[in-house]
Amino acid sequence: MIEIIIRLALLFCSISMLGLIYRVIKGPSVADRVIALDAIGVNLVAITALISIVLSSHAFLEIILLIGILAFIGTVAFAKYLEKGVIIERERNH
Secondary structure, three states: OHHHHHHHHHHHHHHHHHHHHHHHHHOOOHHHHHHHHHHHHHHHHHHHHHHHHHHOOOOOHHHHHHHHHHHHHHHHHHHHHHHHOOOOOOOOOO
16 A cells, blocks of 8 residues: 555656746746746655655665755755855955
8 A cells, every 4th residue: 555655646746846947947937937946856756755765775765865965956046046146145345
């Protein structure tokens, strides 16, 4: 029973990934695309975790952590770019 639920969750996550990829490509604004990219990162973590459960392996846990960190850094960088127009601020007083 649990395997059927996991496979259904994989199917729904995959379908939502397709919708999010469409939003990234056709998004009406940059903010919509950034939110879609963040959601893709979350879905990627979920899909990797579900595959790890199906395969009964702990090998993907580091990959899940890495994807989560990269998605968070990407979201923060895009948010800062949208707010200030730059990602890395440099002072040029010299």
